[in-house]
Amino acid sequence: MDYQPAILAKDLTKRFGDFTAVDHINFNVQHGEIFGFLGPNGSGKTTTIRMLLGLMKPGEGSVEVLGLKVEKDTSKIRPRVGYMSQRFSLYNDLTVLQNLNFYGQAYGLENSLLQKRIAEALHMAGLERHENTQTRDLSGGWRQRLALGAAILHRPEVLFLDEPTAGVDPLSRRAFWDLLYKLVSTPLQPETNQASLESEMREQRGVTVFITTHYMDEAEHSHRLAFIQHGKIIASGSPIEIKTQKMPGDVLEISPSDAAGAVKVLRSAQNDGKLPLNEIVLYGSLVHVIAPDILRHEQAITVILQNSGIQPGVMTVIEPSLEDVFIACMKS
Amino acid sequence: MIRRIWSLVIKEFIHLRTDWWLPAFMLLGGVTELLLVAWATSRPITNLPLMVLDYSKSAQSRALIVGLENTGTFRAAEAVDDMHEITSALEKGKINAAVIIPPDFDDMMVASNGQPTLQILLNGAESTPALEALRAVDGLARDINQRIIIQRLGLRSDEFAGFDVSLRVWFNENLSEALYTTPAELGLMLEFTVLLFAALAFSRERELGTLEQLLVMPFSSLEIIIGKSIPVVIIAITDFVLMLGMIHFAFDVPIRGSFFLLMVLALAYLLVELSKGLVISVISRTQHQAFLLVMLVGMVDFMFTGYAAPVEGMPQALQWFANLIPAHHWLYIMRSILLKGSGLNVLYPHVLALAALGLIIGTFSLRFVRRALD
Numbered sequence: 001m002d003y004q005p006a007i008l009a010k011d012l013t014k015r016f017g018d019f020t021a022v023d024h025i026n027f028n029v030q031h032g033e034i035f036g037f038l039g040p041n042g043s044g045k046t047t048t049i050r051m052l053l054g055l056m057k058p059g060e061g062s063v064e065v066l067g068l069k070v071e072k073d074t075s076k077i078r079p080r081v082g083y084m085s086q087r088f089s090l091y092n093d094l095t096v097l098q099n100l101n102f103y104g105q106a107y108g109l110e111n112s113l114l115q116k117r118i119a120e121a122l123h124m125a126g127l128e129r130h131e132n133t134q135t136r137d138l139s140g141g142w143r144q145r146l147a148l149g150a151a152i153l154h155r156p157e158v159l160f161l162d163e164p165t166a167g168v169d170p171l172s173r174r175a176f177w178d179l180l181y182k183l184v185s186t187p188l189q190p191e192t193n194q195a196s197l198e199s200e201m202r203e204q205r206g207v208t209v210f211i212t213t214h215y216m217d218e219a220e221h222s223h224r225l226a227f228i229q230h231g232k233i234i235a236s237g238s239p240i241e242i243k244t245q246k247m248p249g250d251v252l253e254i255s256p257s258d259a260a261g262a263v264k265v266l267r268s269a270q271n272d273g274k275l276p277l278n279e280i281v282l283y284g285s286l287v288h289v290i291a292p293d294i295l296r297h298e299q300a301i302t303v304i305l306q307n308s309g310i311q312p313g314v315m316t317v318i319e320p321s322l323e324d325v326f327i328a329c330m331k332s
Numbered sequence: 333m334i335r336r337i338w339s340l341v342i343k344e345f346i347h348l349r350t351d352w353w354l355p356a357f358m359l360l361g362g363v364t365e366l367l368l369v370a371w372a373t374s375r376p377i378t379n380l381p382l383m384v385l386d387y388s389k390s391a392q393s394r395a396l397i398v399g400l401e402n403t404g405t406f407r408a409a410e411a412v413d414d415m416h417e418i419t420s421a422l423e424k425g426k427i428n429a430a431v432i433i434p435p436d437f438d439d440m441m442v443a444s445n446g447q448p449t450l451q452i453l454l455n456g457a458e459s460t461p462a463l464e465a466l467r468a469v470d471g472l473a474r475d476i477n478q479r480i481i482i483q484r485l486g487l488r489s490d491e492f493a494g495f496d497v498s499l500r501v502w503f504n505e506n507l508s509e510a511l512y513t514t515p516a517e518l519g520l521m522l523e524f525t526v527l528l529f530a531a532l533a534f535s536r537e538r539e540l541g542t543l544e545q546l547l548v549m550p551f552s553s554l555e556i557i558i559g560k561s562i563p564v565v566i567i568a569i570t571d572f573v574l575m576l577g578m579i580h581f582a583f584d585v586p587i588r589g590s591f592f593l594l595m596v597l598a599l600a601y602l603l604v605e606l607s608k609g610l611v612i613s614v615i616s617r618t619q620h621q622a623f624l625l626v627m628l629v630g631m632v633d634f635m636f637t638g639y640a641a642p643v644e645g646m647p648q649a650l651q652w653f654a655n656l657i658p659a660h661h662w663l664y665i666m667r668s669i670l671l672k673g674s675g676l677n678v679l680y681p682h683v684l685a686l687a688a689l690g691l692i693i694g695t696f697s698l699r700f701v702r703r704a705l706d
């Protein structure tokens with residue numbers, strides 16, 4: 001059998017009038033990996049996921065999901081993929097159980113199998129005693145886990161998650177990612193009564209997850225990711241690859257007595273040409289300064305800060321966060 | 333396929349249970365509206381306010397006033413002394429009609445060659461009561477005329493036989509307005525129920541954002557359309573039977589033709605309106621937009637139902653256009669089955685027209701909606 005990636009996008013392009021929302025992007029997603037699709041709002045994330053799902057025709061280029069052409073074989077792909085968006089996946093006026101029943105039946109699950117899968121989904125989402133709660137009364141985190149549970153009822157091979165964690169508190173986001181990891185590492189077992197050679201093979205591959213987000217910390221959790229801006233992919237690879245290959249220098253973390261003041265002072269020094277720094281970013285009470293061979297400038301930075309009455313505090317060279325990388329990429 | 337459609341139908345009914353005002357409006361709104369219309373129009377117009385300015389103040393003039401009151405159309409006349417009071421009352425809309433009896437009324441009535449006159453002022457701003465008042469005064473005047481002629485010819489009343497019209501009304505013996513308005517209202521309510529309900533089918537999910545989720549599920553577009561349509565058809569037919577039962581049992585609107593034929597054609601008609609509603613539904617971004625479009629379409633259809641003004645009296649171009657409106661044919665069919673007991677042998681031109689329109693609108697709608705969903 002020819003090897004097929006789970007998702008393959010070739011020269012994918014979409015224009016709305018004069019505006020190019022997605023501009024010749026190429027990427028592939030391997031079976032069993034979590035692929036993060038990152039970008040600020042309006043960068044083309046949603047347009048891309050809509051084209052992957054066959055909800056929108058690409059202007060140019062093509063998409064294959066599970067080795068099938070999305071435009072041609074939509075009806076063959078649909079039963080094998082799942083889709084969830086945090087805000088819109090569930091019907092608010094249906095109860096938890098009614099939502100799950102609808103999903104299961106829509107995907108052709110029946111009787112005892114449906115009951116079993118629903119019980120598993122309730123367990124996974126931690127909603128076991130809330131079957132009859134109206135979905136609108138659930139908190140964001142629960143709703144999101146329920147939506148995920150609904151989206152995997154039919155044991156999809158590829159899961160599309162469109163900003164699944166938008167507007168959810170950090171703790172719930174963490175719990176959600178734990179769930180995702182579990183999903184990818186322990187493949188969902190299709191029941192024996194419908195096991196076939198094909199489904200056994202699928203099983204070994206595990207679930208593939210395509211997830212869009214604008215949270216940088218979530219990007220770190222992905223196996224591989226692509227960063228999209230103005231419709232173009234400006235960086236892609238594993239988080240480590242991106243950090244080592246795309247970073248135009250090292251990151252020095254400073255914890256000065258006045259972080260905002262320090263940024264101001266360092267920026268003006270940068271503008272005057274006294275300090276050849278690439279980037280000066282405020283991180284809460286910390287400051288990240290980025291430049292090739294940063295340690296050479298440590299002394300100069302200390303002096304400049306002290307001259308302005310700011311204690312430089314501890315300075316350490318750290319591994320760049322993805323946020324550092326993306327800010328650098330976006331500027332260049 | 334059946335199971336998937338079924339899951340969608342169940343989901344739609346759950347929406348209806350939580351969004352209870354919608355089915356309540358669909359089922360009770362129509363019945364209530366119809367109840368009011370039937371009630372308001374079931375009796376002839378009586379008790380119109382009337383003013384009389386009697387310059388004559390004679391036995392003859394008093395007899396005339398009593399005659400007017402006896403028609404039943406007017407309530408007891410209010411006597412005034414001044415023309416200004418009449419003008420002011422007409423302007424304020426307090427009265428529908430005023431009678432001015434000239435000073436020589438008595439003399440003219442009694443004199444052998446007298447020509448009695450009478451002035452009537454009507455409030456034309458409300459044309460229906462005005463026409464009713466005119467009819468009452470006309471009738472009374474004809475009676476008085478006949479009496480004067482007999483008197484002046486010196487005849488006995490049984491010796492005179494003038495020109496007399498023998499009137500017989502078919503299908504609505506008492507020319508009851510209710511028999512005309514209630515079937516019209518019933519037909520319209522069915523149209524609005526179906527249109528509105530169907531128009532919400534997709535616009536609602538689009539507004540809430542759930543439409544995409546539905547579209548990525550393994551439903552075919554046809555399955556979605558069928559699943560969305562079944563609840564509309566069930567509710568609309570129930571509504572129709574409720575409304576029909578109400579006007580039949582409470583207001584004696586007859587069902588002279590075949591009930592079965594009526595139901596079959598009602599179903600056919602509501603499928604046509606359903607097709608229109610679904611098109612509205614997929615072109616609307618929000619429920620609000622869908623609602624406004626339904627009002628627009630409904631208003632145009634309303635003009636051609638013959639409810640507001642008879643189609644036969646419209647300019648030729650509009651009469652021709654009326655043939656393109658399904659509601660026009662449907663109302664003709666329904667009135668004919670209810671009041672005249674017509675069968676297919678009489679109704680076939682309208683049934684065929686409805687079928688042809690249904691085929692065209694239905695095909696277009698199916699293709700249009702499927703394309704929008706794919």
